[in-house]
Amino acid sequence: MITEPLLSGITLGGIYALIAMGLTLQYGVARIMNLSYGESLVAACFAALWLFTAVSVNPLIGLLIIVPLAALINWLVYQVLLMPLVKRAPSRDALEVDSILATFGLLFVAQGIMLAIFGGNYFSYSFLAVPVKIFGATVSAARLLAFGFAVVIGLALYVGLTKTRAGTAIRAVAVDPVSALLVAIDVRATAAFAYALGGALVAAGGVLVSMFLTFNASLGVVFTMKALIVVIMGGVGNLLGCLVAGMILGLTETFVATYVDPGLTLAATYIIFIAVLLLRPQGLFGARRS
Amino acid sequence: MSARSLAILAALAAGVVLLAFVPSFTNGYQLSLAINIVSYTVLATAWTLFSGPTRYVSLATVAFFGIGAYTVAVLGEVMAWPLVLLIAFGIGFALSLLVGLSTLRLSGVYFVIFTFGLAELVRQLVTWYEVNITRTLGRYIFIDVTHAQIYWQLLALAVTVFISGWLIQRSKLGLALRVIGDDEAVARHVGINTTMAKVVLFAFSASFMTLAGAIMAPRWTYIDPAIAFNPVVSFQVLIMALLGGVHRLYGPIFGVIPLVMLFEILLAKFPNHFSILVGVAFLLIVYAIPRGIVGLIEGVQLSLRNAKGAGA
Numbered sequence: 001m002i003t004e005p006l007l008s009g010i011t012l013g014g015i016y017a018l019i020a021m022g023l024t025l026q027y028g029v030a031r032i033m034n035l036s037y038g039e040s041l042v043a044a045c046f047a048a049l050w051l052f053t054a055v056s057v058n059p060l061i062g063l064l065i066i067v068p069l070a071a072l073i074n075w076l077v078y079q080v081l082l083m084p085l086v087k088r089a090p091s092r093d094a095l096e097v098d099s100i101l102a103t104f105g106l107l108f109v110a111q112g113i114m115l116a117i118f119g120g121n122y123f124s125y126s127f128l129a130v131p132v133k134i135f136g137a138t139v140s141a142a143r144l145l146a147f148g149f150a151v152v153i154g155l156a157l158y159v160g161l162t163k164t165r166a167g168t169a170i171r172a173v174a175v176d177p178v179s180a181l182l183v184a185i186d187v188r189a190t191a192a193f194a195y196a197l198g199g200a201l202v203a204a205g206g207v208l209v210s211m212f213l214t215f216n217a218s219l220g221v222v223f224t225m226k227a228l229i230v231v232i233m234g235g236v237g238n239l240l241g242c243l244v245a246g247m248i249l250g251l252t253e254t255f256v257a258t259y260v261d262p263g264l265t266l267a268a269t270y271i272i273f274i275a276v277l278l279l280r281p282q283g284l285f286g287a288r289r290s
Numbered sequence: 291m292s293a294r295s296l297a298i299l300a301a302l303a304a305g306v307v308l309l310a311f312v313p314s315f316t317n318g319y320q321l322s323l324a325i326n327i328v329s330y331t332v333l334a335t336a337w338t339l340f341s342g343p344t345r346y347v348s349l350a351t352v353a354f355f356g357i358g359a360y361t362v363a364v365l366g367e368v369m370a371w372p373l374v375l376l377i378a379f380g381i382g383f384a385l386s387l388l389v390g391l392s393t394l395r396l397s398g399v400y401f402v403i404f405t406f407g408l409a410e411l412v413r414q415l416v417t418w419y420e421v422n423i424t425r426t427l428g429r430y431i432f433i434d435v436t437h438a439q440i441y442w443q444l445l446a447l448a449v450t451v452f453i454s455g456w457l458i459q460r461s462k463l464g465l466a467l468r469v470i471g472d473d474e475a476v477a478r479h480v481g482i483n484t485t486m487a488k489v490v491l492f493a494f495s496a497s498f499m500t501l502a503g504a505i506m507a508p509r510w511t512y513i514d515p516a517i518a519f520n521p522v523v524s525f526q527v528l529i530m531a532l533l534g535g536v537h538r539l540y541g542p543i544f545g546v547i548p549l550v551m552l553f554e555i556l557l558a559k560f561p562n563h564f565s566i567l568v569g570v571a572f573l574l575i576v577y578a579i580p581r582g583i584v585g586l587i588e589g590v591q592l593s594l595r596n597a598k599g600a601g602a
Contacts, residue, residue, distance in 0.1 A: 033399060035406060084577065093398075098576070100347055100402055101532070105572035108525055112566030221521070225407035232400070263418035270411050273404070274392050281396050 003137040005258040006251070011139065011147040013250025015208055018150040019223065020230035020242040021157060022201030028237030029174045029194035032082055033096055035103040037227055038220030039110035040199055044070060044206025045215045046118060052125050059127055060149070063207050067200050074199025078192045081106070086188070107220065114217040124214040146208035153204055158239055170194050174237045202227075222266065229273045235283025244284060248272070306449055313438035321437050325509070327550050328444040332451055332502045333523075334531040334542035339455050340495035342536040343467040344488055346398045350389070350405035351527045353412045354382050354496045356518035358503025360416060363429040363513055371433075375504055382500025383493050390489035413519035420515070428514040435508045443505045451498050455539045458494075463487055522565060526553065529572045535582025544583040 019041065026034050047066045051057040057065070085102060089095035128142040161167035172180040173190045181187050209215070230249055234241025249269065256268040276283070312324050333351055341348050361378040369377075389408065393401040420427050458464045466487045469477040477484050503518075510517065526549070534545030549571075556567050579586055 033402070081573075088580075096399060097345060097347060098580075101528075101576045102573065104349065104525070104528070105569045105576060108522075108565045108569035108572070110569075112563060112569060116562055116566065221407065221410055225403075225410070228403045228406075232403070261418065261422070263414060263421065266407070266411055266414050267418075270407070277392050277396065277400060277404075281400065 003135050004139075005254045007134060007137045007139050008143070009251035009254035010247065011143050011250075012254060013247035014147045014150045014154075015205055015246075016226060016230055016250050017243045017246025018154050018208070019202055019205035020227045020234065020246055021154060021239055022198035022205065023227040024198075024231045024234070024237055024239070024242055025170070025194045025201070026198035027231065029170055030078065030082075030191040030198070031092060031095055031177075032078070032099040032103065032195060034198075035100060035224060036107040036110055036220070037103075037202060038223035038225075039107055039114070040070060040074070040202045040220075041206040041209065041223050042114060042215060042217065042220045043110065044203040045210035046114060046123075046217075047203075048207040048210040049123055049125055052127060059207050059211055060145075063149075063204060066207055067204050070203030071196045071200035075192055075196035077106075077199075078195040082195070083188075083192075086191075107224075111218060111220060118217050120216060120218065122214045122216045125210070127211050140212055142211040146211050149208055150205070153201070154239075154243065157201070161239065166193070170197075225266075226269060229269060229276070232281075233272065233276045233283055235285045238283065238285045241283055241285040306445070309445060310442065313441055318437070321441060323550070323554065325437065325441050325444060325506075326554075327546060328441065328448055329502055329506055330527065330530055330546045330550055331543055332444060332448050333499055333527045334534070334546050335448070335451050335455065335539065336495045336498035336502070337527050337531050338536045338539060338542050339451065339458070339498070340488075340492050341531070342539070342541075343464070343471045344398075344491070345471050346394075346401050346488070347528070348405045348492075348495075349402065349524055349528070350408040350496075351499055352519055352521060352523040353405075353409040354386070354499040355503035355506075355523060356409065356416075356515075356520075357381055357385065357412065358500035358505075359507040359510070359513055359518045360429075361500075362433070362504045362507035363431050363518075366431055366433050366507070375501060378500050378504035379497050382497040386493040386496030387489065389496075390492045391485075394488040394492065395485045409519050409521055409524060413515045416519070417515045428512055430512055431508055431510060433508045437509075440505060440509060444502070447498065447501055447505065452539065454494065454498075458491070459539065463490065467491060522568070525565075525568065525572070529568065529575060532572075533575050533579070533582055535584030535586075537581070538584050541582055541584040 023034065023037055026032050026037070044066050047069075048059045048062045051062040051065070052059055081102060082099065085098040086095060089098055128140070128145060130141045131138045132141050132144060134144075161171060169180070169185045169190050170193070172183070172185055173187055173194070177187050177191075180190070226249060230242055230245045233245035233248065234243075249272065252268050252272060253265045257265050260268075313321055316324060333355065337348060337351060340346070358378045361381060362374055365374050365377060389401075389404060393404045417427065420429075458467075466477065466482045466484075469480065469482060470484050470487065474484060507513065530545040530549045531542045532545065533549060534543060535541030552571070553564075553568070557564055560567060575582075581589070
């Protein structure tokens with residue numbers, strides 16, 4: 001039965017694409033290589049879990065609470081923690097190294113807080129866990145719903161970035177921050193906004209993931225890794241690339257888990273990563289840098 | 291060689307001889323603290339050997355360290371000890387060549403990302419192998435070695451790392467690396483094979499880390515993938531190197547000694563909040579002393595000298 005893993009792979013890939021879009025905004029626009037990215041995702045998972053089990057709030061309504069909160073927290077992180085590094089960095093490369101170090105520290109703080117609160121156990125909650133039949137394959141309703149939301153959010157982001165004034169400013173900063181300054185774009189405010197938007201997207205991804213996957217406090221690293229690989233495979237700053245690369249990753253993982261061994265999914269991810277590095281380091285849709 | 295550098299050399303040699311006698315006047319707890327200090331000195335200095343001049347942040351220290359430990363767990367009882375160490379060195383060298391050759395031709399960010407997930411990848415692969423092939427997750431290490439012997443081996447390894455680092459700095463490779471660290475485009479234009487230089491150095495740095503893991507392994511008696519590939523080790527090594535200062539080979543020592551003590555206290559008093567506190571300590575270092583203690587001292591010396599010069 002090939003439709004079953006195909007369907008799981010596509011739904012998983014859609015969510016990976018959404019998660020990677022947030023990272024591509026943070027890295028492509030704000031130039032922050034955020035190694036604590038997955039921790040934001042896991043934090044959103046726990047927030048959704050807490051809302052559902054303690055206050056019995058539906059995770060879809062939870063999105064309306066968690067996503068704006070995540071945007072605010074990420075904006076504050078950028079303004080308070082990362083702005084000093086942006087100001088002190090003499091060049092883009094220096095900022096990259098500094099942001100790697102700072103967010104690596106942040107990773108351990110965030111992970112430590114979650115471990116202290118929730119411990120190392122795996123968690124999940126049962127929301128819409130009813131089987132649905134599509135093309136002869138069985139999928140849980142929560143998984144389909146999560147995929148649907150990922151598609152809607154991704155499309156909204158795409159339209160927002162290409163059709164609105166603020167979106168155009170964001171893309172301008174991604175292409176060339178110096179020229180963006182010349183056409184009266186406030187580069188730092190735009191970068192902060194893009195960073196917050198990226199944080200909002202990953203939180204949305206976290207809430208959606210929590211509806212159908214089990215998670216624990218130390219899962220962040222794996223999600224960061226996957227998001228980074230999708231971003232590189234798709235080409236930094238390329239939303240369409242995120243979509244295609246996310247699908248490739250989701251499908252590969254599901255097929256490896258189904259037909260080879262679930263313990264080897266990260267190995268499969270790494271093989272894809274090595275292939276990209278060897279064959280197309282600029283990404284599937286990226287332009288070769290001179 | 292001038293009289294001054296001969297005197298420094300003699301002092302260093304005397305220092306090493308003195309350090310070799312540490313096991314004879316310490317109790318068990320102090321010796322284990324000394325072992326920690328020397329092992330982190332090896333790791334942080336090996337880290338600096340590569341990441342200092344090239345400014346490529348490696349986050350994979352524990353991947354190599356853990357591989358060393360696992361080599362001993364698998365082969366320690368069936369082979370002679372020097373042969374085990376040699377094999378550990380070889381595996382570390384081969385893996386780091388693979389990592390280096392696939393990432394170091396590109397810009398630094400790919401290298402960082404690759405090393406970021408490497409420990410987790412190796413951990414999952416070892417877990418998969420143990421669960422599916424050997425059917426036991428943990429391993430016992432019964433090797434007849436005293437703590438003093440572990441200490442001496444680590445001390446010898448530390449001396450080897452320092453001598454190699456010193457020789458590399460004086461060689462053409464060292465000069466090439468400094469040019470790469472300053473400006474990689476310039477390095478390529480003056481005809482330096484930048485990829486080769488980086489890969490070779492990374493392989494040496496990683497193999498030293500693997501050896502440190504192999505030597506430390508008998509201390510555990512029981513290991514499983516979660517113990518051997520604990521990501522906090524990579525993080526601690528990074529913090530120690532940065533606190534000490536990575537632009538000098540001897541810099542990390544200034545970070546290792548205070549931080550081993552600090553972590554010892556934190557781990558005893560706040561075991562559940564350890565990684566939060568370590569993370570906060572790290573952020574403080576990144577923001578407040580970006581050039582490390584050695585950089586701080588050199589800055590003070592420079593301003594003192596300038597003040598003297600202005601006064602004269």
